[in-house]
Amino acid sequence: MSVECFVTGGSGFIGQHLLARLTFSGHKVWVLMRHVSNLETLREQVRQLGGEPSRIHAVQGDLNQQELGLNAADRQRIAAASVVFHLAAQFAWGLPLDQARAVNVDGALTVARLAASQRSRLLMVGGYMLQNIAHLNSIGIDHQRPETTDWPAVYQRVGGYEASKLEAHFAVIRDMQAQQADCTIVHPATVCGHSESGHILAGQPVTELIRGLVTGKLTAIPGSPRHWLPLVSVDYLVALMVAAAFDPAMANQQALALDERTPNLQGLLTHIAGTLQVQAPRHHLPLGLLRWLLKIPGVATHLGTSPESLNFIQTARFDMSQSRELESRYQLKHPDLEITLEKTAQFVRRALMVSPAP
Numbered sequence: 001m002s003v004e005c006f007v008t009g010g011s012g013f014i015g016q017h018l019l020a021r022l023t024f025s026g027h028k029v030w031v032l033m034r035h036v037s038n039l040e041t042l043r044e045q046v047r048q049l050g051g052e053p054s055r056i057h058a059v060q061g062d063l064n065q066q067e068l069g070l071n072a073a074d075r076q077r078i079a080a081a082s083v084v085f086h087l088a089a090q091f092a093w094g095l096p097l098d099q100a101r102a103v104n105v106d107g108a109l110t111v112a113r114l115a116a117s118q119r120s121r122l123l124m125v126g127g128y129m130l131q132n133i134a135h136l137n138s139i140g141i142d143h144q145r146p147e148t149t150d151w152p153a154v155y156q157r158v159g160g161y162e163a164s165k166l167e168a169h170f171a172v173i174r175d176m177q178a179q180q181a182d183c184t185i186v187h188p189a190t191v192c193g194h195s196e197s198g199h200i201l202a203g204q205p206v207t208e209l210i211r212g213l214v215t216g217k218l219t220a221i222p223g224s225p226r227h228w229l230p231l232v233s234v235d236y237l238v239a240l241m242v243a244a245a246f247d248p249a250m251a252n253q254q255a256l257a258l259d260e261r262t263p264n265l266q267g268l269l270t271h272i273a274g275t276l277q278v279q280a281p282r283h284h285l286p287l288g289l290l291r292w293l294l295k296i297p298g299v300a301t302h303l304g305t306s307p308e309s310l311n312f313i314q315t316a317r318f319d320m321s322q323s324r325e326l327e328s329r330y331q332l333k334h335p336d337l338e339i340t341l342e343k344t345a346q347f348v349r350r351a352l353m354v355s356p357a358p
């Protein structure tokens with residue numbers, strides 16, 4: 001059955017793959033775009049990813065504006081959406097609190113209220129840190145009483161991007177519960193490329209990791225042998241998102257999109273380095289020391305990373321029971337992660353040859 005959907009963040013990495021999957025399945029999609037003049041470029045990108053470009057339509061808007069800046073005609077156009085997929089977010093290290101909050105928290109609340117007002121299911125993308133209860137506790141969030149959180153202190157501890165994603169999550173759940181509206185949340189691990197083409201965009205954390213190896217800037221393994229950076233392929237992620245979005249049993253539920261077979265960070269870096277035939281780092285650098293080094297002026301810029309990025313490297317393991325149920329209901333299977341990483345690394349290297357790293 002073909003339905004209409006409204007998608008924010010459709011021009012982003014996950015968004016492009018989501019549009020490809022939705023339109024390939026016959027759905028019509030309205031995309032919130034800050035620059036509708038980019039629609040033809042987006043359609044072409046989605047066509048290359050296997051989607052059907054003629055099913056993609058744009059509405060002009062911005063998370064930073066009141067009611068997303070939608071005009072009355074566009075508001076009417078998206079009113080029939082069965083599902084509102086909220087992916088848009090400002091992702092950058094060092095985001096100031098006000099800016100992060102305006103886009104990632106207030107923007108998310110506006111999208112959620114729009115979904116509730118037209119009785120669309122909201123499918124929101126969170127992040128796997130929200131499923132790491134020990135981490136939440138350690139940064140001052142009691143996940144059972146999030147309203148007691150001192151948010152400015154959390155922004156101080158983990159930076160604007162992560163803090164705003166965490167704050168948005170709890171704010172949207174509270175708001176949707178108050179309105180008795182449906183909400184489903186999918187939490188991706190760090191996303192790597194497509195399992196067949198390796199397609200990934202510049203600026204993604206995995207792209208930056210691969211660039212670090214190619215340019216020889218990543219010379220030590222952050223953390224200990226117990227540390228890992230949980231990954232998920234973008235094709236598995238969007239398949240899980242679509243399954244969850246249309247499943248009545250997933251109303252007001254959350255699922256993790258994470259490949260438990262992700263090796264530890266050392267294994268991950270060794271595998272990528274082997275594919276690219278570059279030197280793999282062999283020695284570990286404790287996270288505390290690395291965090292301290294990255295605070296030295298110029299070091300983070302030189303290494304192309306930030307102390308904020310280190311929070312995503314951890315030792316925690318996750319409860320995958322909800323995802324396993326979804327996987328068996330929809331016969332979802334993670335693609336082979338080693339092959340996916342090889343394809344992703346080759347894709348990034350090809351892209352670097354076209355526009356070399358600075």
Ligand SMILES: NC(=O)c1ccc[n+]([C@@H]2O[C@H](COP(=O)([O-])OP(=O)(O)OC[C@H]3O[C@@H](n4cnc5c(N)ncnc54)[C@H](OP(=O)(O)O)[C@@H]3O)[C@@H](O)[C@H]2O)c1
Pocket residue numbers: 008009010011012013014015032033034035061062063064086087088089090091103125126127128165187188189190191201204205
């Ligand atoms: N990638 C990961 O590893 C990862 C892991 C966990 C969770 N997530 C979450 O997944 C979601 C999508 O991530 P992604 O990696 O696909 O992001 P991305 O490639 O950085 O794309 C971000 C998207 O958000 C849009 N956007 C940014 N600011 C906006 C604004 N003010 N108004 C309207 N749209 C705006 C961008 O539109 P423009 O084209 O106009 O810039 C773009 O479409 C995010 O919520 C992110 O937090 C990602």
